[in-house]
Amino acid sequence: MSIQVNHLTKRYGDFTALDDIDLAIDDGELVALLGPSGCGKTTLLRSIAGMEFADSGNILLEGRDMTFEPIRHRHVGFVFQHYALFNHMSVFENVAYGLRVRPRAQRPPEAEISRRVHELLDLVQLDWLAKRFPPQLSGGQRQRIALARALAVEPRYLLLDEPFGALDASVRKELRRWLRRLHEELHVTSLFVTHDQEEAMEVASRIVVMNHGRIEQVGTPEAVYDSPATPFVSTFIGSVNVLHGSLRDGHFDTGGWQLPIPNADLNSRSQNAFVRPHDIEIVRDASTPWPVRIRHVQPMGSSYHVEATPVTDTVQGPRVENDYLTVELTRQTFKTLALEVGEVVGIRVHHLHWFHQETAPALD
Amino acid sequence: MSTTQNILRPAPRTGTAPTESIPWVRYALSALALLIIALFLILPLVAVLFEAFREGVGAYVDAITDPYTGHAILLTLITALTCVPLNTLFGIAAAWCIARFQFPGRSLLTTLIDLPFSVSPVIAGLVFILIFGSQGWFGGWFAAHGFPIIFALPGIVLATMFVTLPFVARELIPLMQEQGSEQEEASIMLGASAWRMFWTITLPRIKWGLLYGVILCNARAMGEFGAVSVVSGHIRGATNTLPLHVEILYNEYQFSAAFAVATLLAGLAIVTLIIKSIVEWRQQRQWENASS
Known part of the structure; x- marks a missing residue:
C-alpha cells in the first residue's frame, strides 16, 4: 500500500514546518523519517495520518488523493511517543477499542474480538498482561501494547511517532530489533519518525533525512552514510x-x-x-x-x-x-x-x- | 476549588527555616488554627442545632413539615435540578473549547467565565431586574405573553445559573489542559466518532473533577441568597427558596422555626462536604495511578 506525498507545504505563522515535500513510499517498506527536532518530520507524519492539514500539496494513498479525507478513511495505525494508552481501561480493552468502536454492521462478535485481541497480545508477547491496567506496566510493555492496539484495526499503513523516544537505552535497543522482526512478519507499510540516526540505520530499509522542513536525502542506510547528498547529511549521520x-x-x-x-x-x-x-x-x-x-x-x-x-x-x-x-x-x-x-x-x-x-x- | 487542597499540604522544604526547631511556635500556631476552626465553623453549627431544638422536637418537626417550608424545599430542588445540569453542560463545553483549541478571544473567554465570581450576587440580581423587570428592556414583552421572569421561577433559575456558572468550567479547564489530547487523538485514529470518543475516553478521564465541580455548583445553587433575593420578590409559597425562607422566618421572630429550616441547609452542606472528600480522595488516587 503505497504512500505518495506531492509538494506538501505547511506553515505555522512565520515558521515553515514543511517546505515543498515530495516523497514516495512503496508497498511494504519500513522507512525512517530522520532529522533534528523542529525539522518537520512529525508534522509530515501527522499530515499523512490526517491529524494535520497542509496548506498546499497533496497526499495520495494507493494512488487515491486523500489530502482532505477524514482520518477513518485512511486505514492508518498510529503509535504515539508517550504511548497514549487509555489508562482507565485494561490492556485487553485498550487493544479491543478499535474493534468495539466500529459501526454495528462492521463490528465483529464478542468471541471474534476476544480471539483477535489475544492473537495480537501473543504477537507482542504480552498476553499474560491482558487484565492489567497501563499504569501498572513498564515503558517498553506499554509501547508494545500501543503497537498491538494500532494493529488491531488491520491498518494498511503503520505510522510511529518517535516510538522509542521515551524508553531507556537498553529497552530501546531491544524494541528496535523487535519492531524490525515484526515488520518482516507483517509487511505492513511503515513509517517511523526518529531523531536518532543509529535507530534509523538499524531499523529502516530506507531513510528520509529532513532538515528545516525540507528533505535532504532519501536512500538506504548505506547510501546516506557512504554517499551523503548534502553537507547536512554528512554531519548529521555518523x-x-x-x-x-x-x-x-x-x-x-x-x-x-x-x-x-x-x-x-x-x-x-x-x-x-x-x-x-x-x-x-x-x-x-x-x-x-x-x-x-x-x-x-x-x-x-x-x-x-x-x-x-x-x-x-x-x-x-x-x-x-x-x-x-x-x-x-x-x-x-x-x-x-x-x-x-x-x-x-x-x-x-x-x-x-x-x-x-x-x-x-x-x-x- | 483545587487550590484549597494545596493549602492543606505541607510546603516543600527549602533549607531549614529559622523557626523550625522551636516547638512552641508549632504548638501555638496549631492551637490558634484549632481555635479559629472551633469559633467560626463548629460553634455556629452547634448554635444552629441548639436554637432549632430550643422549643423541643415537636416545634422542630412542625417547622420542617410546614407547607411553606415544603414549598421552599421544592422550589430549591427545582432550581438546583435545572441549574446544575445546564451549567454542567456549559462547563464541559467551555472547558473542552478552551483546553483543546487555540482561537482568538480564548483568554478573554477564560476571564469572562470567572466574571460571576468577581461580581457581587446582588449586582447580578439587579442586572436581571434591569433586563427582565416590568420596567426593564424585555420584561414587558415576556409579562404580556404570560411568561413573567422577575418575581417568578425563571428569574430565580437565571440568577442562580449566573452565580454558579464558573464552578464546573473552572474545575475542568486546568484538568483537561494537564491531561492533553493525545489519548483523544489515539481514539480518533482507532476509528471512533467524536461522540464515541467523548463517552469512552474524555468523560471517564474527567469524571472525578467533573463530579467535584458539580458538587460545588449544587451546594451554591441550593444555598444562593443574594442574587435570588433580588429577583424572587419573597412571595411565600410561590418564589421563596430555602435560604429566603430562613430569612423571612427570622424576621418574623420565629427564631426556632428559622433555625430548624437552617438545619436542612446545614445538613446539605455537611453531606456535600462528605461527598466532596470522597471525590477528592478518589481523584487523588486516580492522579497517582496516572502518574506512576
Whole structure:
C-alpha cells in the first residue's frame, strides 16, 4: 500500500514546518523519517495520518488523493511517543477499542474480538498482561501494547511517532530489533519518525533525512552514510571531520596540507572536505606529510576515539573544524600502536568526500 | 476549588527555616488554627442545632413539615435540578473549547467565565431586574405573553445559573489542559466518532473533577441568597427558596422555626462536604495511578 506525498507545504505563522515535500513510499517498506527536532518530520507524519492539514500539496494513498479525507478513511495505525494508552481501561480493552468502536454492521462478535485481541497480545508477547491496567506496566510493555492496539484495526499503513523516544537505552535497543522482526512478519507499510540516526540505520530499509522542513536525502542506510547528498547529511549521520580549504590540481588544499583526491572535479568550488573518523589511519612515520599531536584518547568499548591536533610549520596551518581531528581506531590497532597523549604521529586519509556547490555551512 | 487542597499540604522544604526547631511556635500556631476552626465553623453549627431544638422536637418537626417550608424545599430542588445540569453542560463545553483549541478571544473567554465570581450576587440580581423587570428592556414583552421572569421561577433559575456558572468550567479547564489530547487523538485514529470518543475516553478521564465541580455548583445553587433575593420578590409559597425562607422566618421572630429550616441547609452542606472528600480522595488516587 503505497504512500505518495506531492509538494506538501505547511506553515505555522512565520515558521515553515514543511517546505515543498515530495516523497514516495512503496508497498511494504519500513522507512525512517530522520532529522533534528523542529525539522518537520512529525508534522509530515501527522499530515499523512490526517491529524494535520497542509496548506498546499497533496497526499495520495494507493494512488487515491486523500489530502482532505477524514482520518477513518485512511486505514492508518498510529503509535504515539508517550504511548497514549487509555489508562482507565485494561490492556485487553485498550487493544479491543478499535474493534468495539466500529459501526454495528462492521463490528465483529464478542468471541471474534476476544480471539483477535489475544492473537495480537501473543504477537507482542504480552498476553499474560491482558487484565492489567497501563499504569501498572513498564515503558517498553506499554509501547508494545500501543503497537498491538494500532494493529488491531488491520491498518494498511503503520505510522510511529518517535516510538522509542521515551524508553531507556537498553529497552530501546531491544524494541528496535523487535519492531524490525515484526515488520518482516507483517509487511505492513511503515513509517517511523526518529531523531536518532543509529535507530534509523538499524531499523529502516530506507531513510528520509529532513532538515528545516525540507528533505535532504532519501536512500538506504548505506547510501546516506557512504554517499551523503548534502553537507547536512554528512554531519548529521555518523560523525565526521570537516576540513576547510579548496580543491586544487587533484588535491584538497587546507593550509599547507595537500590531501590527494582521486577523480577530483576541478570545476568544483568546494570549500569543505568531509572525512569519517574511521577513514583516517594513524601511522608511526615521522616523515609523513601530515603530522598530528595526540591530544586525548577516549576508550569507547569496542573502539578508541583519538583526538589529534594538526602540527605544521606554516603560520596558518590546516583549518580543521573544532581545531582537532577525531580518529576512530579498532581496539586491536590502538593496542598495537600504543599511542601516548602528547606524542606526534602521522595520519593517512583513505577517503574523503566533498560537495560541488555549498550554500550553507556544514555545521549548525 | 483545587487550590484549597494545596493549602492543606505541607510546603516543600527549602533549607531549614529559622523557626523550625522551636516547638512552641508549632504548638501555638496549631492551637490558634484549632481555635479559629472551633469559633467560626463548629460553634455556629452547634448554635444552629441548639436554637432549632430550643422549643423541643415537636416545634422542630412542625417547622420542617410546614407547607411553606415544603414549598421552599421544592422550589430549591427545582432550581438546583435545572441549574446544575445546564451549567454542567456549559462547563464541559467551555472547558473542552478552551483546553483543546487555540482561537482568538480564548483568554478573554477564560476571564469572562470567572466574571460571576468577581461580581457581587446582588449586582447580578439587579442586572436581571434591569433586563427582565416590568420596567426593564424585555420584561414587558415576556409579562404580556404570560411568561413573567422577575418575581417568578425563571428569574430565580437565571440568577442562580449566573452565580454558579464558573464552578464546573473552572474545575475542568486546568484538568483537561494537564491531561492533553493525545489519548483523544489515539481514539480518533482507532476509528471512533467524536461522540464515541467523548463517552469512552474524555468523560471517564474527567469524571472525578467533573463530579467535584458539580458538587460545588449544587451546594451554591441550593444555598444562593443574594442574587435570588433580588429577583424572587419573597412571595411565600410561590418564589421563596430555602435560604429566603430562613430569612423571612427570622424576621418574623420565629427564631426556632428559622433555625430548624437552617438545619436542612446545614445538613446539605455537611453531606456535600462528605461527598466532596470522597471525590477528592478518589481523584487523588486516580492522579497517582496516572502518574506512576
